[in-house]
Amino acid sequence: MKLAASPLAMVPFVSVDHMMQLVHHIGIEAFMIDLAAEIEADFARWELFDKTPRVASHSNIGVIELMPTSDQTQYGFKYVNGHPKNMKEGLQTVTAFGVLANVDTGYPVLFSEMTMLTALRTAAMSAVATKHLAGPNPRSMAMIGNGAQSEFQCIAQKAVNGIETIRLYDVDSAATTKCAANLADSGLELIICDTPEAAIEGAGIITTATADKNMQTILTDNMVGSGVHINAIGGDCPGKTELHRDIVARSSVFVEYPPQTRIEGELQQMDPDHPATELWQVITGKAKGRQSANEITLFDGVGFAIEDFSALRYVHRKIQNTPYYIDIDLIADPDDPRDLFGMLKRAG
Ligand code: NAD
Numbered sequence: 001m002k003l004a005a006s007p008l009a010m011v012p013f014v015s016v017d018h019m020m021q022l023v024h025h026i027g028i029e030a031f032m033i034d035l036a037a038e039i040e041a042d043f044a045r046w047e048l049f050d051k052t053p054r055v056a057s058h059s060n061i062g063v064i065e066l067m068p069t070s071d072q073t074q075y076g077f078k079y080v081n082g083h084p085k086n087m088k089e090g091l092q093t094v095t096a097f098g099v100l101a102n103v104d105t106g107y108p109v110l111f112s113e114m115t116m117l118t119a120l121r122t123a124a125m126s127a128v129a130t131k132h133l134a135g136p137n138p139r140s141m142a143m144i145g146n147g148a149q150s151e152f153q154c155i156a157q158k159a160v161n162g163i164e165t166i167r168l169y170d171v172d173s174a175a176t177t178k179c180a181a182n183l184a185d186s187g188l189e190l191i192i193c194d195t196p197e198a199a200i201e202g203a204g205i206i207t208t209a210t211a212d213k214n215m216q217t218i219l220t221d222n223m224v225g226s227g228v229h230i231n232a233i234g235g236d237c238p239g240k241t242e243l244h245r246d247i248v249a250r251s252s253v254f255v256e257y258p259p260q261t262r263i264e265g266e267l268q269q270m271d272p273d274h275p276a277t278e279l280w281q282v283i284t285g286k287a288k289g290r291q292s293a294n295e296i297t298l299f300d301g302v303g304f305a306i307e308d309f310s311a312l313r314y315v316h317r318k319i320q321n322t323p324y325y326i327d328i329d330l331i332a333d334p335d336d337p338r339d340l341f342g343m344l345k346r347a348g
Contacts, residue, residue, distance in 0.1 A: 138204025
């Protein structure tokens with residue numbers, strides 16, 4: 001009669017510490033390249049997935065969300081919060097953890113931290129969007145909002161798209177100083193800017209990752225020149241946007257999953273039928289991406305469950321035969337499946 005857990009009941013758990021060791025083991029640029037490829041491959045089989053806008057519980061200071069999806073073989077979900085006021089209290093704006101499970105048994109096969117992994121996958125996602133939408137050979141990116149996500153965004157753009165120069169701006173210069181120090185040995189040329197106008201000057205790509213639970217206008221229409229590609233990833237819940245609506249009106253808009261983006265993204269400022277192209281269709285050649293050198297392309301990124309699924313699957317594969325996880329006794333799995341109570345009794 002079983003007292004200890006069976007191997008099936010043991011679930012690999014990746015802690016924050018193990019996730020960081022895994023990233024160092026693989027190398028952060030290689031990790032970004034692999035993860036971008038994983039996301040691209042899953043976007044190419046988009047139609048297979050169960051899709052739903054994430055389930056959000058809003059308060060006036062933040063949001064707590066569940067993000068589920070399945071490709072019919074595996075199922076994944078992420079728990080994630082977004083609390084812009086946290087940073088001033090010494091807490092993360094975004095924290096997350098997630099689970100990957102087998103559809104045939106329903107048993108989890110991975111339980112992982114996802115605060116680090118969300119920053120990595122969000123950056124890989126921006127890099128994928130940029131790869132498919134930016135003009136030819138952009139070498140310089142403006143990074144507006146230099147908080148927790150920012151370094152990841154910069155490194156992914158270097159690794160995946162060959163970006164060489166980053167122009168940094170944040171309303172809080174301490175954030176820019178931190179970001180520049182963290183990227184000092186990245187091989188990127190860093191230019192610290194005093195205004196958002198200076199940051200976007202000459203940049204072929206603009207990435208905004210600011211946090212404020214408000215309709216902000218980080219960029220106004222007159223600031224944005226023709227031909228740029230914008231990744232607007234900071235506006236990701238109702239009442240929280242970054243761009244003036246005139247920029248959205250002037251851009252070709254690309255999104256992950258329209259039913260979610262129309263609630264959460266820059267698109268919430270526009271009419272419900274404002275044109276938006278799904279990025280998976282660009283990746284598979286079903287829809288056109290950028291069509292002219294002068295066009296402004298806007299990736300209105302809010303973060304979708306399939307990106308987390310891709311990230312969890314990648315991590316699950318990469319931890320095999322490594323010391324970067326522990327097995328935890330997560331599933332009650334009695335020898336006789338009907339004798340759950342007997343298992344409890346014997347444990348006494
Ligand atoms: P953070 O709080 O660590 O950093 C945000 C930074 O934005 C801060 O340094 C702040 O000073 C700066 N900022 C605020 N207003 C600004 C302005 N007007 N101009 C310039 N800078 C400004 O937050 P984070 O973890 O880096 O996340 C940034 C945003 O990205 C959040 O809103 C978060 O919800 C969002 N996010 C989106 C995704 C996605 O998939 N799209 C994933 C993760 C996080």
